[in-house]
Amino acid sequence: MSTYRLVLILCLLVPALLGGCREQRQDASISVSVRDSKVAPPVERPPQELLTTQRAFSEVSQKVTPAVVNIQAARVRRVPQLGPMFEDFFGELFKRHPQRQQQTKSLGSGVLISAAGYILTNEHVVKGAEEIKVKLADGRIFDGELIGTDPDTDVAVLKITANEELPVAVLGDxxxxxxxxxxxxxxxxxxxxxxxxxxxxxxxxxxxxxxxxxxxxxxxxxxxxxxxxxxxxxxxxxxxxxxxxxxxxxxxxxxxxxxxxxxxxxxxxxxxxGEVVRGYLGVGIQPLSPALAESFGLDRATGALVNQVLADSPASAAGLRRGDLLLTYNDREISGVSSLQLLVANTPAGGTAKLGILRDGQRLELTVTIASREGQGATADATEAVEDQQARKAGLGLTVIPAEGGGVQVEAIDPEGDSARVGIRPGDLILAVNQYKITDLSSFEQAVQDIKQAKYVRLLLKRGNSTLYLAFPAS
The missing domain is CATH 2.40.10.10 (Trypsin-like serine proteases)
Known part of the structure; x- marks a missing residue:
């Protein structure tokens, strides 16, 4: 083939190849939706419920975000100048060496709850802070003043001062x-x-x-x-x-x-x-196990069981007794120990509360005047027990001896029995068996005989400075 013919063939092929490449590039282009009348979205009619929910989310964000703030808390701590390796190696010699200060910063959030500039946030966000900066959603930055903190609930209040009006969030229920x-x-x-x-x-x-x-x-x-x-x-x-x-x-x-x-x-x-003062009832309480609940005739473990009433306390003045089961507080169900503690703590000192209780199978209502928790004691006097090697009785998987001051003390426990399983310990004082008060060995022996037909055994014990109830099925 002559050189002339080869050049002619190439001239004819090159345009065709270039045209094919252009066609391939056109096929590989990405289509773009301009969302006009000519181009419809892939889903033309989303369910109306979804659009309504989407608009609701956007509206909440638009209305509330201006009242949400960014909190930056700065803290200063001292660190060794020579590093921890030297301090560990040389010990006390370098612990006396001057230390340098290091600033650390933490970030958190808060919400404006008052047009006066009060901000609600967490105590742990501002704990130990030496400088607090508050940044609003519109970019304004203010110095934050710490009004007060409550570590028990992790709540803190800050305040900022602004010349312009501040956005405020609405508090719900x-x-x-x-x-x-x-x-x-x-x-x-x-x-x-x-x-x-x-x-x-x-x-x-x-x-x-x-x-x-x-x-x-x-x-x-x-x-x-x-x-x-x-x-x-x-x-x-x-x-x-x-x-x-x-x-x-x-x-x-x-x-x-x-x-x-x-x-x-x-x-x-x-x-x-600037501080929180909580309510005080003056009782020792414990949660109900399923066995304890059944021994009280309940179908579920709810409420809080009183195992101690402190002298000269609001509970004592209202007539609460050891063994009472607290079921409601101001008509609100008491689900457990934490529930009751929170309800009492949130009642202001001097306020009254209605207590719904179960006592000896009867439902009663008492009214109590709550005192301030500040300065109140929480324990009763301790009772010591002295062992008498000559007098002892056995029953309920326990061996008991007389206790000084009355009652009986657990000396030994059958390791395979229900008493051991529920947690009774040597040294525990038995104050009552079911409804029977235990004053000596004879009353213990009589109580063991009288409860043989009972479905459950419920013991009131004193352990150290505390009292508690334990229960197990009667054999």
Whole structure:
């Protein structure tokens, strides 16, 4: 083939190849929806319910976000100038060496609850802070004044002073919350301002979580991350129903918020007095085991069992007795020990409360005047027991001996018996068996005989300075 023919063939092929490449590039282009009348979205008509819910979420965010603030707390701590390695190696020699100061900062959230500039947040957000900066959603930054804190509930109140009007959130009623309702959290997780997350109310009245002294948490699966602490938990109406406070680090979708009704009570005292004064009843209480509940004739373990009434206390003045079962407080059901403690703590000193109790199978109502918790004792006098090697009785899987001052003391326990299983210990004083008061060996022996037909054995014990009830099935 001549050179002329080869050049001619190439001239004919190159345009065709280039045209094919252009066609391939056109086929690979990405279509873009301009959302006009000519281009319809992939889903033309989403369910109206979804659009309504979406608009509700957006409206809540628009209305409440301006009242949510970013809190930066600065703390100063002293650190060794030469580093921990030298301090560990040289010991006391370098512990006396001058230390340098190091500033640390933590981020949290808060919510404006008053046009006067009061902010509700968590105590742990501002704990130990030497300088507090508050940043609003519109970018304004203020110095924060710490009004007061309550570590027992993890509530704190700050205040800022502004010349312009401040946005304020609306507080709702956390007592009306129901599981399954929408829950929206707004805060500043990891410093990301004005972040909205959505979930539901997973549970209410969570106690024994082990976070605070007084617990009544709202549980939610709305995402709560570091930096969200102190921010509001909202209902679909945009009302604050909780203050976000904690998460379960090892889980997913398990967050906790302080009910706003509790936070409001604490904040009110902090704003008025700078501290919180709690109510005091003056009883020792314990939870009910299923066996104890059945021994009282209950179909479920609820309420709080009084195992001690302190002298000269509000409980004593109201006529409460050891062995009373507290079921309601101001017509609110007492679900357990933590529930009663929180109800009493939130009652102001001098206030009255109606107690619904179960005594000897009869339901009664008592009225008690709550005192201040400040300066009150919580223990009774100790009773010592002296062993008498010559006199002892056996029964209920126990060997007992006389106790100094009356009653009997547990000397030995059948390790295979029910007494050992429920936790009775040597040295425990037996004060009562079912309804029978134990004063000596004879009364113990008689009580053991009289309860042979009973379904359950309920013992009132004294252990150290405390009294408690234990129960087990009668054999």
């Amino acid at each position: 956390s007592d009306t919350l129901q599981v399954g309702q929408w829950a929206l959290a707004i805060g500043n997780p990891f410093g990301l301002d004005s972040t909205l997350t959505v979930g539901v109310i997973s549970a209410t009245g969570r106690t024994d979580v082990g976070i605070e002294a007084f617990e009544d948490f709202i549980q939610t699966d709305a995402s709560i991350n570091p930096g969200n602490s102190g921010g509001p938990l909202l209902n679909i109406y945009g009302e604050v129903v909780g203050i976000n406070t904690a998460i379960v680090a090892s889980g997913q979708g398990i967050g906790f918020a302080i009910p706003i009704n509790l936070a409001r009570l604490v904040a009110g005292q902090l704003m008025e007095n």
